[in-house]
Amino acid sequence: MSKRTVEVELSTSGLDAQGRPQRIPLVTNDGGAAVALQPPPGLEPDLEGEHMLINIGPQHPATHGVLRLVLELDGETVVRCIPHIGYLHCGFEKIGEYRQYNQIICWTDREDYLNSIGNNVAFALGAERLFGIEITERCKVLRVIASELSRIMSHLVWLGTFCIDIGAFTPFLWAFQRREEIYRLIEKWVGARLTTSATRVGGMAADIPSGWMDGLRQFIRTFPHTLDEIDRVLTRNAIWVGRTVGLGVMTPEEAINWGLSGPLLRASGVDYDVRKDFPYLDYETYDFEVPVGTNGDVYDRYLVRFEELRQSLRILQQAADRLPDGPVNIDDPRVILPPKSKATSEMESMIHHFKVVMEGPRPPIGESYVAVESPKGEKGYYMVSDGTAKPVRWRIRPPSFVNLAAIPKMVEGHLLSDVIAINASIDIVMGEIDR
Amino acid sequence: MTRFEVVRTGASATGAQPATQRNVSHRSAEANPSAKALQDKFSAAIKRVEVIWAETIVYVDPAAAHEIIRWLHDDQSQQYDFLIDVTAVEYRDAEVPIEVVWHLRSLPYRRFLRIKAQLPKGAPLEIDSLWDIYKSADWLERECYDMFGIRFRGHPDLRRILMWESYKEGYPLRKDFPLRGRFSRSEQLRQALAQNPEARYSMEELTIADAFAELPQDMRERLSKGERTGE
Numbered sequence: 001m002s003k004r005t006v007e008v009e010l011s012t013s014g015l016d017a018q019g020r021p022q023r024i025p026l027v028t029n030d031g032g033a034a035v036a037l038q039p040p041p042g043l044e045p046d047l048e049g050e051h052m053l054i055n056i057g058p059q060h061p062a063t064h065g066v067l068r069l070v071l072e073l074d075g076e077t078v079v080r081c082i083p084h085i086g087y088l089h090c091g092f093e094k095i096g097e098y099r100q101y102n103q104i105i106c107w108t109d110r111e112d113y114l115n116s117i118g119n120n121v122a123f124a125l126g127a128e129r130l131f132g133i134e135i136t137e138r139c140k141v142l143r144v145i146a147s148e149l150s151r152i153m154s155h156l157v158w159l160g161t162f163c164i165d166i167g168a169f170t171p172f173l174w175a176f177q178r179r180e181e182i183y184r185l186i187e188k189w190v191g192a193r194l195t196t197s198a199t200r201v202g203g204m205a206a207d208i209p210s211g212w213m214d215g216l217r218q219f220i221r222t223f224p225h226t227l228d229e230i231d232r233v234l235t236r237n238a239i240w241v242g243r244t245v246g247l248g249v250m251t252p253e254e255a256i257n258w259g260l261s262g263p264l265l266r267a268s269g270v271d272y273d274v275r276k277d278f279p280y281l282d283y284e285t286y287d288f289e290v291p292v293g294t295n296g297d298v299y300d301r302y303l304v305r306f307e308e309l310r311q312s313l314r315i316l317q318q319a320a321d322r323l324p325d326g327p328v329n330i331d332d333p334r335v336i337l338p339p340k341s342k343a344t345s346e347m348e349s350m351i352h353h354f355k356v357v358m359e360g361p362r363p364p365i366g367e368s369y370v371a372v373e374s375p376k377g378e379k380g381y382y383m384v385s386d387g388t389a390k391p392v393r394w395r396i397r398p399p400s401f402v403n404l405a406a407i408p409k410m411v412e413g414h415l416l417s418d419v420i421a422i423n424a425s426i427d428i429v430m431g432e433i434d435r
Numbered sequence: 436m437t438r439f440e441v442v443r444t445g446a447s448a449t450g451a452q453p454a455t456q457r458n459v460s461h462r463s464a465e466a467n468p469s470a471k472a473l474q475d476k477f478s479a480a481i482k483r484v485e486v487i488w489a490e491t492i493v494y495v496d497p498a499a500a501h502e503i504i505r506w507l508h509d510d511q512s513q514q515y516d517f518l519i520d521v522t523a524v525e526y527r528d529a530e531v532p533i534e535v536v537w538h539l540r541s542l543p544y545r546r547f548l549r550i551k552a553q554l555p556k557g558a559p560l561e562i563d564s565l566w567d568i569y570k571s572a573d574w575l576e577r578e579c580y581d582m583f584g585i586r587f588r589g590h591p592d593l594r595r596i597l598m599w600e601s602y603k604e605g606y607p608l609r610k611d612f613p614l615r616g617r618f619s620r621s622e623q624l625r626q627a628l629a630q631n632p633e634a635r636y637s638m639e640e641l642t643i644a645d646a647f648a649e650l651p652q653d654m655r656e657r658l659s660k661g662e663r664t665g666e
Contacts (some may be wrong), residue, residue, distance in 0.1 A: 086597040093582075094607055098614055129488050132461055256516050256542065259571025270542070272517075277545050279455045364461060366487040369538055369549065371519070382538070384524050393524045397538070405574035434597060 051079060054416070058087050062165050062420045065430030067404075069419065076415050081408040085401075088434035096394035100360030101127045101201050104394060108381075109195040111396060112432035114157050115375050117186060117196045118150035124199035125280055126370035126381035130363045131335065133202050138326045140281050142204055144319045145216070147281070147372070148312040152223075153182050154375035155305050155312075158427045159230065162302070165424040166243050171230045178219075178226050185215050201361060202336045203329030213320055220317050227309060235306070244299040248410035248422035251296060258406040261399050262377025263304045264426065268296030274373040286315050298425040305427075335361040360389030369397075376400050376427055396435060400428040453545060459489045467491035469513055469541075469548055477503055482553075490549055497535070497552040501563035504550060507539060508568050515539040515548060518569035521576050523583040525610050535562055535585060554585065564590035582608040594654060599630070601649040 052073045057063040066087035072080040092111055096104045108119035121143045128135060135143075156179040160172035183193045189208050190198045198205055234240045250260065255268035265272055273290045275283040291307035293300030329336045337356050338349035363385045371380035377399030384393040403426050410426075411419045463486075470484045470491050480499035485492045495503050507515040519538040532553040539548045554560050564587035565572040576587040577596040584606035587593055594600060598607070603626070604617040616623060 086595075086599070089597045091607060094612075094614060129459065132459070132488070134458060254570075257570050259518055259569065259575075272542050277453060277542075278547065279453055282455050284452060284454050366461065367490075367492075368488045369490060369520075369547075378519065380519065380538070382520065382522065382536070386527060392526055393522075395520070395522045397520045401574060401578075402571055405571065409570075 064428055067430055073416060078411050078414055078419060081411045083407055085433055088430050092435045093394055096391060098390060100389050105199060106197045109197055110431060111435055112429045113194060114154040114429055115150045116194060117146045117198050118374055120196060120199040121147050122372040122379055123381050124201055126368055126383055127201045129368040129370050130366060130383050130385055131201060133330060135330060136327055137324050139203050139328050141319050141323045144281050145316060146198060148315045149182050151312050151375045152309055153179050155309050162424045165420050171233055174226055174230055178223060181219055188212055202332060207328045216320055220313055223313060243421055244302060245297060247298040247414060247418050248425060249297045259402045260406060263301055264403055267293035267300035267304045269294055274371050274378050280372060286318050288314050298421050301425045362389045374399060377403060398432045401433045404428050404433060456489060464489035467546055467548055469546060492549045492551055494551050497554055497562050500552045504565060505568055513541060514543045515541045517542055518571050521572055521579050523579050523585055527610060532556060533560060560585040561588055563588050566590050582606055
């Protein structure tokens with residue numbers, strides 16, 4: 001629109017002689033004089049049955065990363081959806097074949113980066129099964145605390161960005177404020193916020209510092225208040241309900257057949273939670289419940305994740321109460337590094353230190369698949385060892401990847417604006433999908 | 436919130452509450468009962484059964500893998516309704532065949548089973564797709580094809596998923612693929628800059644898009660025969 005056209009538009013009063021509102025004429029700048037554009041009658045293009053191709057992403061805030069969706073639209077209704085992924089592919093699995101087990105832990109931070117400490121725990125559990133290691137009681141409880149804290153962090157990011165996608169801004173700030181507190185706790189514990197690398201095969205990188213549990217208890221005490229606030233703003237909000245109910249429905253049979261896991265599967269009414277059905281880290285001894293939805297739509301996924309936040313708090317409370325004293329790492333110098341003071345003063349410890357760092361711990365020949373309930377779903381690490389210090393194959397079973405594969409099925413027949421809500425309800429992390 | 440309830444899981448499963456595995460033995464744990472059932476039912480097609488770290492591995496004949504997994508999915512006493520993962524393993528020893536690995540889970544019986552099929556090197560790497568049994572096999576098999584070059588017969592839309600369609604360096608997770616890629620850094624950069632990402636929108640578009648000529652030969656043939664894609 002040229003400067004002249006704008007001037008013409010602004011100069012029209014907007015009312016005709018009778019005082020009725022007037023349409024601003026379509027004008028063009030033709031040699032200085034404004035000329036109204038009148039389409040000839042009967043030449044309006046017939047768009048019936050015409051499909052439009054629209055591209056969302058890969059650079060789009062509502063695609064939560066570098067996801068690209070090509071949508072075929074009939075009017076505003078999605079006829080077909082074709083996802084394109086791979087923009088963030090880094091070859092983690094290939095690199096893992098050239099790294100020792102403890103070195104791979106640093107890569108697990110970067111794949112599902114909202115749940116990095118949970119990934120560390122999952123990988124360490126897989127490697128420990130491969131090594132045949134039974135970890136200490138204190139380590140188990142610390143890992144439960146780490147997993148549940150990272151579940152809360154991940155769900156808070158999901159909650160905040162989901163609100164933004166749908167148009168609610170305030171809960172985003174509340175969620176990120178509380179998430180920051182968890183990050184401070186994690187930082188006090190392992191020294192890093194995002195790329196934690198908190199576990200080692202056979203233990204943890206560090207025990208919690210003194211006074212850390214007070215911070216955790218403080219968080220457990222105050223967090224329900226935030227949850228209640230968000231609950232009050234969203235759960236019965238007419239706009240929120242109207243934007244989420246009945247979208248992206250998956251029936252239980254479909255959800256299982258498409259391999260969905262985590263909150264998506266449970267929102268569809270399938271009571272499957274790895275923590276309950278294939279327990280690890282003594283999860284069977286914690287008293288918590290698993291929320292299961294009925295309709296399998298976006299609203300149920302929201303409810304399920306929201307309830308999971310409360311259940312995670314329950315687990316955290318129990319873990320904080322039962323945390324036993326004792327060593328964090330197992331007592332096996334072939335796997336665990338000796339304390340630094342000993343490594344610099346005792347010959348034997350120095351040799352162990354050298355061998356663990358330079359050669360790396362070596363598992364027996366075999367393979368293991370260990371799955372954990374990550375915030376996104378069933379996350380598994382499959383490792384194959386040929387007896388050397390580096391795995392033959394390191395495979396991540398990415399829950400987001402399998403969940404996202406069902407998006408063409410979920411968005412079909414919905415409106416373009418609902419695609420954003422459905423995509424947000426899957427809770428994808430592209431770092432994990434592309435690896 | 437009347438339409439939403441909190442329930443305990445595992446209510447549908449029979450038997451006791453599962454517990455965290457402790458002191459798992461390396462080779463001498465008990466096998467999954469499904470392995471015995473498979474040996475009774477498909478004696479010839481079951482190569483061997485191994486138990487490592489209490490996980491049962493059933494090696495099957497590649498030609499019969501689809502039929503066996505179909506039975507595991509459909510049979511009322513097995514009900515392996517959840518396909519967790521499809522992947523492959525190539526060993527560092529060049530003589531050892533490539534293995535296709537399926538991780539199956541039976542939600543009603545709370546069982547976990549690993550099925551493996553060995554594809555000898557030298558012959559074309561082909562195996563039947565499980566897409567007609569599990570829809571989750573769609574992207575998992577595409578990834579396996581992308582990374583290992585294993586062709587899944589009967590997959591409706593077998594094309595690369597993480598790498599781009601015209602990626603020329605081969606299959607990244609194969610052991611003969613160097614860590615830094617086959618091409619030099621300058622060649623990789625040259626190829627990346629020569630890409631025209633706007634040229635491709637969808638499979639149907641590809642037949643008319645500028646990038647059609649850059650596609651692999653077999654894919655051009657499949658498209659020119661009018662093959663529909665899976666979406």
